[in-house]
Amino acid sequence: QREELKKLVQLPSMTPDGIQVELIANIGNPKDGLAAVENGAEGIGLYRTEFLYMGREALPSEEEQFEAYKSVTEMFGREHPVVIRSLDIGGDKELPYLDMPKEMNPFLGYRAIRLCLDRTDIFRTQLRAILRASAYGNIKLMYPMIATLEELRKANKVLETVKQELLAEAIPFNKGMEVGIMVEIPAVAVMADRFAREVDFFSIGTNDLIQYTMAADRMNETVSYLYQPFNLAVLRLIRSVIESAHKEGKRVAMCGEMAGDLTALPILLGLGLDEFSMSASSVLLARALVRQLTMKKARSIAEAVLEMDNPLEIENFVKQEMQC
Ligand code: PEP
Numbered sequence: 043q044r045e046e047l048k049k050l051v052q053l054p055s056m057t058p059d060g061i062q063v064e065l066i067a068n069i070g071n072p073k074d075g076l077a078a079v080e081n082g083a084e085g086i087g088l089y090r091t092e093f094l095y096m097g098r099e100a101l102p103s104e105e106e107q108f109e110a111y112k113s114v115t116e117m118f119g120r121e122h123p124v125v126i127r128s129l130d131i132g133g134d135k136e137l138p139y140l141d142m143p144k145e146m147n148p149f150l151g152y153r154a155i156r157l158c159l160d161r162t163d164i165f166r167t168q169l170r171a172i173l174r175a176s177a178y179g180n181i182k183l184m185y186p187m188i189a190t191l192e193e194l195r196k197a198n199k200v201l202e203t204v205k206q207e208l209l210a211e212a213i214p215f216n217k218g219m220e221v222g223i224m225v226e227i228p229a230v231a232v233m234a235d236r237f238a239r240e241v242d243f244f245s246i247g248t249n250d251l252i253q254y255t256m257a258a259d260r261m262n263e264t265v266s267y268l269y270q271p272f273n274l275a276v277l278r279l280i281r282s283v284i285e286s287a288h289k290e291g292k293r294v295a296m297c298g299e300m301a302g303d304l305t306a307l308p309i310l311l312g313l314g315l316d317e318f319s320m321s322a323s324s325v326l327l328a329r330a331l332v333r334q335l336t337m338k339k340a341r342s343i344a345e346a347v348l349e350m351d352n353p354l355e356i357e358n359f360v361k362q363e364m365q366c
Pocket residue numbers: 088090130226246247248249250251297298299
């Protein structure tokens with residue numbers, strides 16, 4: 043089976059009725075980038091930069107970050123996108139040297155963009171490194187854990203001042219670098235029509251979107267039965283995000299684990315998801331599936347499950363449909 047899959051590395055991710063989807067990879071460091079290339083990923087949909095900051099004594103320098111971002115970008119050339127996510131620390135990931143507050147609910151606390159908008163020194167250094175690397179390929183910037191339009195606008199203001207600084211120093215960067223947000227807080231999914239006017243793209247982070255929608259900690263085994271990717275509430279949010287984005291002519295990716303789930307894929311494709319970002323090891327399996335699933339069938343599957351209300355029933359229905 044591995045041999046069969048390997049043959050797909052060079053083939054397009056296209057449905058039999060000619061719909062092109064993008065299968066891209068999630069990575070945590072430049073080494074993962076190579077695995078993504080080998081597995082035929084058409085770009086990087088999520089570069090989790092926090093690993094650059096972890097397992098060390100102090101913040102990584104601008105230069106160090108620049109080298110890391112540039113090296114991944116160069117692996118993918120000019121046409122394939124590399125989506126770099128700004129620092130998403132906090133929640134389950136701590137940085138000992140930052141002296142972060144002990145919190146009752148870290149997943150609802152001082153995390154990601156919240157920390158970056160507070161510690162703009164850290165944020166600016168990272169933005170400088172990302173912008174500088176953007177001169178070498180097709181880098182896109184993505185903010186994690188955005189909850190309000192205010193935060194998005196504040197982050198963009200910081201980005202703008204960093205751009206001005208680079209311009210003044212005559213340091214090259216891509217002036218048209220796309221900027222998007224992760225949709226992982228239900229408030230943003232509900233407000234997606236408004237956000238869609240102010241971003242270049244969305245990327246749905248289902249790992250967090252599911253835990254916040256269901257109020258079920260993604261790390262807590264005791265309540266894991268409530269962590270339901272196939273809950274109709276989650277599917278409705280996803281559908282509405284895609285519809286809102288498409289109305290504004292914006293693309294929607296997904297970079298949570300759900301994007302690489304072969305049972306979820308037919309539903310997501312049918313709902314119109316444009317890009318699927320997953321671990322490198324899932325890319326070829328997803329491509330094999332996409333190449334035998336017509337968009338027509340995916341749409342009918344999506345339409346049918348939106349009438350159901352039981353997650354297990356939904357999952358079983360898709361599995362059954364995909365067998366024949
Ligand atoms: C997500 O929340 O779906 C996501 C991709 O981000 P992370 O898993 O890094 O929180």
